[in-house]
Amino acid sequence: MTPIIFGLLVEAALHTVVISGVSIVIGFLIGMCVSAARLSSNRAFAIPARVFVSFFRGVPLLVQLLLIYNLLPVIGINVPSVVAAVVGLSLCTAAYQAENLRGGFASVPRGLLEAADMAGLTHFQQLVRIRVPIAFRLTLPSLVNEAILILKASSLVSVVGVIELTRMAQNLDTSLYEPLQLYSAAGLLYFIINRALALAGTAAERRWNWGRA
Amino acid sequence: MELGARVRFDYALVASKLPEIFQALGITLYTWILGLAGACALGFLVAVARRYGPRPLDLALGAYVELFRGTPFLIQLFLLYFGGPYAGLSLDAIPAGLLGLSVYGAAYFSEIFRGGFEAVPRGHVEAGECVGLSRAQIIGRILLPEMTMLVLPASVNMAIILMKETAVLSVVTVPELTLTISAIGTEFYAFVECLFLLALFYWGLTEICGWLGRMGEARLARFRFAAA
Secondary structure, three states, rough: OOOHHHHHHHHHHHHHHHHHHHHHHHHHHHHHHHHHHHOOHHHHHHHHHHHHHHHHOOOOHHHHHHHHHHHHHHOOOOOOHHHHHHHHHHHHHHHHHHHHHHHHHHHHHHHHHHHHHHHHOOHHHHHHHHHHHHHHOHHHHHHHHHHHHHHHHHHHHHHHOOOOOOHHHHHHHHOOHHHHHHHHHHHHHHHHHHHHHHHHHHHHHHHHHOOOO | OHHHHHOOOOOHHHHHHHHHHHHHHHHHHHHHHHHHHHHHHHHHHHHHHHHOOOOHHHHHHHHHHHHHOOOOHHHHHHHHHHHHHHOOOOOOOHHHHHHHHHHHHHHHHHHHHHHHHHOOOHHHHHHHHOOOOHHHHHHHHHHHHHHHHHHHHHHHHHHHHHHHHHHHHHHHOOOOOOHHHHHHHHHHHHHEEEHHHHHHHHHHHHHHHHHHHHHHHHHHHHHHOOOO
């Protein structure tokens, strides 16, 4: 494999990182809303949130991606395949992150909220300054885990034609006939990114070692 | 185009595809159950080898576990199916899928079992050693029964993950449900409807699996030892 070919793979790996990163962030925001709905005592919110989580965790991501990719044009939304891919990945990770966050919100120590009540913080202030930061800190390990899962799962968006690491390796293979080298190199790149993510995760956990119950 | 105009399921045509669909369902279940069994067995062997084998073997297997858990299943599958023939390993789609699922799942299962082994109180193993049980007896009579309860939730979870991964096998042309249903959807120009039904099917299957897992846990709960 020439350096130029490897360079192409590295460039495609950047696309993979961007696609996964955007999906993780959007998924986190959606997951936040879903977990709030899931914890709501109003069943009109709680039940749809449960169905959402159950559906997106119960259906293979590949099927979700194919469904969204084909559904969007039918309902009149014509977007590039990369957008459909990000929508699919975001919805899927949102379901998993909602479950993690639910656990995080449930483990915010009651004493802190009582103290906040005493200090006269409004409900909104409590949410923004206490609940969200602590739930975020508590679920940081599972968030890193989820990021690694999504990075690996993002290889599936190659199936709907998005050019990222897996698709690039496939495309190069059709002209070079070097599947062993190309897919090994692609696998190695995924592995390196995952390791880096895991290391960043442990570093972040050590740096923000507050908020533990 | 109006949605209603597009949704025109011709049930006679769909019925003509039923044998194909049932065959694909069979292949999905077959690859899942066999892949799961392979992953479980291989993962157990890896866990035992890492616990009792020599250190170099432990390191090598550790590298295998890390590599297979750190790379996408799709890449592993491509490497096996498209790269395999270049390394002298030519497999048809279904055997390649089965092997891929087993090797991929085994990396996760070995970690589940390793955790299970470690969670069994040391005293129980030492007691077994004291009364003169062989290593195989300690594994078979103490570690395995005691950890079954502990590893059940994670194993059920992994079984569900593997079931969802069988959909990925469609990419390397294993004629399982996702591939078959997609082809039928293309043929009838009813892709969304077909995929939606497919999603419902997988959803139902994962829900049933999760439910069975919880039933199993409840039944096995009486075997939970006090130290857990």
